[in-house]
Structures are given as structure tokens and as C-alpha cells.
Amino acid sequence: MENKKWLVWIVATVIFVVLMIITPKIPQPQEYHDFADQRTLFFGIPNTLDVISNIPFFVIGIIGLVLCYRENYFHLRLQGELYGWTIFFVGVALVGIGSSYYHLSPNDSTLVWDRLPMTVAFTSIVAIFIIERIDEKTGTASIIPLFIAGILSILYWIFFDDLRPYALVQFVPCIVIPLMAILMPPMYTHSSYWLWAAVFYLLAKVEEAEDKSIYKLTCHVVSGHTLKHLCAAMTPVFLTLMLAKRSIIPDRKSLLEIWQVSWTQLRSKQHNTEVIECEYSSVNSST
Known part of the structure; x- marks a missing residue:
């Protein structure tokens, strides 16, 4: 784990140096x-x-x-x-x-x-x-x-x-x-x-x-x-x-995971609503 942290800092430093080499100087206008x-x-x-x-x-x-x-x-x-x-x-x-x-x-x-x-x-x-x-x-x-x-x-x-x-x-x-x-x-x-x-x-x-x-x-x-x-x-x-x-959150979830769950629930709710409407429309109302 400690080696990974050092690797991140080294990669960030290398990226910074490369950007400084390949990009032109930006003077204050x-x-x-x-x-x-x-x-x-x-x-x-x-x-x-x-x-x-x-x-x-x-x-x-x-x-x-x-x-x-x-x-x-x-x-x-x-x-x-x-x-x-x-x-x-x-x-x-x-x-x-x-x-x-x-x-x-x-x-x-x-x-x-x-x-x-x-x-x-x-x-x-x-x-x-x-x-x-x-x-x-x-x-x-x-x-x-x-x-x-x-x-x-x-x-x-x-x-x-x-x-x-x-x-x-x-x-x-x-x-x-x-x-x-x-x-x-x-x-x-x-x-x-x-x-x-x-x-x-x-x-x-x-x-x-x-x-x-x-x-x-x-x-x-x-x-x-x-x-x-x-x-x-x-x-x-x-x-x-x-x-x-x-x-504090006991069960940690990213916003992306929360959005995905909310989207799935919304889609499921819409699907159930469509099913109910279809069932309702199929009822024979003739006497």
C-alpha cells in the first residue's frame, strides 16, 4: 500500500514535468x-x-x-x-x-x-x-x-x-x-x-x-x-x-453507486406502473 502511494506521487511529478516540457510558457496578460x-x-x-x-x-x-x-x-x-x-x-x-x-x-x-x-x-x-x-x-x-x-x-x-x-x-x-x-x-x-x-x-x-x-x-x-x-x-x-x-456513513457508497440504485428503482417503478396500466386496460367492462 505504501509503495502504491509513492508510485502515485512519482507519476504525478512525472506528468507535471512532461507538461512543463511540452507546453508553451503562459505569461500574465x-x-x-x-x-x-x-x-x-x-x-x-x-x-x-x-x-x-x-x-x-x-x-x-x-x-x-x-x-x-x-x-x-x-x-x-x-x-x-x-x-x-x-x-x-x-x-x-x-x-x-x-x-x-x-x-x-x-x-x-x-x-x-x-x-x-x-x-x-x-x-x-x-x-x-x-x-x-x-x-x-x-x-x-x-x-x-x-x-x-x-x-x-x-x-x-x-x-x-x-x-x-x-x-x-x-x-x-x-x-x-x-x-x-x-x-x-x-x-x-x-x-x-x-x-x-x-x-x-x-x-x-x-x-x-x-x-x-x-x-x-x-x-x-x-x-x-x-x-x-x-x-x-x-x-x-x-x-x-x-x-x-x-x-458519518456506516455503509460507504459512492454517489455513482447511489445514482445507479436510484435509477434502477425509478426504472423498476416505471415498469411496474406500465404493467398495471396494461392490466387495467385489458379488463372487459361490458355488462
Whole structure:
């Protein structure tokens, strides 16, 4: 088992190195900082809505952090879980601060403080998933290496103006976590909340890409980037609700297995209904 774990890390490292060799460098485009909504609406805050729309990150981050330690409100059984969720909620709260700071004056220097806490949140989520779905010991041991990998991806971008490592840190979890949530048996109930969190994050990325189009479509009321912040903040909201509601599953089944059983039962129910209707229609009503 231990050899298999090392094999996974070696394969992941080899894949990363190969991708770095075969893919071209991705510099930070300066037009990224040219957001649609640059209005100063009140209190002299530049880019007002893009700045204040980060407040939900700070609020949910602080709430989640407090509940982690308030008489173990989330019923975290494993020490690794407590470490992982603590880092996650700290990262989320710092996103609220760092992203607000960036949007006051968007440029490469301030963008660092936007991306750094996001990377912390992403890497901690991966470690949490390993703890819950694969192995507690492996997941706990991966918290620090993943955290360091995230920091290194930011440093690589700063010094080499290359976004490839950061892109992997950000987007690989977006693919791997929903797949793991569907295919691997969870330790707790309410596993579907992971998928809702992923859906809102995906929606946020679409809104980010359509920043100017949405701003135009809403007659310059709200931009896609502002909506992106609000949708992305729903990700930690759903995960916080999941933590508050979930309980341990004695008989662990993946979401895929649950869906397959539900689909089979639905098909069986439909089949029985058809049989009953056929039997009913065959009755002779003549007197």
C-alpha cells in the first residue's frame, strides 16, 4: 500500500514535468487587469463593486474558522481534517482581503495577494479530499507538501512570468474533486454539496470570462467579475453547510453507486406502473 502511494506521487511529478516540457510558457496578460466595471460609486472606493463583492469571502471564512473550534461544531473526528479545514477557511477569509486589495489597484504586484490565498484554499481542499476519500495518514501528510507546491506556483509566476504551475494548482482540483466526489465512497453524508460547490465555482469562471459581455447585457449595472466573486463565494458557503449537516456513513457508497440504485428503482417503478396500466386496460367492462 505504501509503495502504491509513492508510485502515485512519482507519476504525478512525472506528468507535471512532461507538461512543463511540452507546453508553451503562459505569461500574465496585462489586459487581464482591464475590468469592465471601473466605477467609483461611494466612499471614494475605486472599482467599488469589484472590491466590496469580496466581503462574503471574509465573512464565510471567519464563520467557518470559528465553527471549526466552537465546541467542535462540525464534528471533525480526525486531526488532519481540523488542520485541513482550518487552512481552508483561513485561505477563504484572506481571499476576501487580498482580492479587495487587488481590485483597489489592479496590477501584477497586487494580483499576487489575490492569488496567494486562493492557492492556499485550493491545496487544502485537495488534502481534505485525500483524507476523506483515500487515506487519513496520506491526506494529513500531504497538507504541507501541497501548501508548499501552491506557494511555489505563485513564486514561479512572479519570477518567471509563467502561469502554467499556477493553472495546474487551480484547475486540476476543479476536475479531480468532482470526479472523486462521484466515484469514491465518502466518509460522511451530504456528499452532493461538493458538486454544488463545484457548479458555482464553474459558473464563477464563466462569469469571469464574460466580464464585459455581462456588464453590457445588464446595461452597466453589474459586471461579470462582480458576479464571479459572489458565485465563487457560494463554494465555501456550500462546504460550510455540508460540514454543519453531515454525519458519518456506516455503509460507504459512492454517489455513482447511489445514482445507479436510484435509477434502477425509478426504472423498476416505471415498469411496474406500465404493467398495471396494461392490466387495467385489458379488463372487459361490458355488462
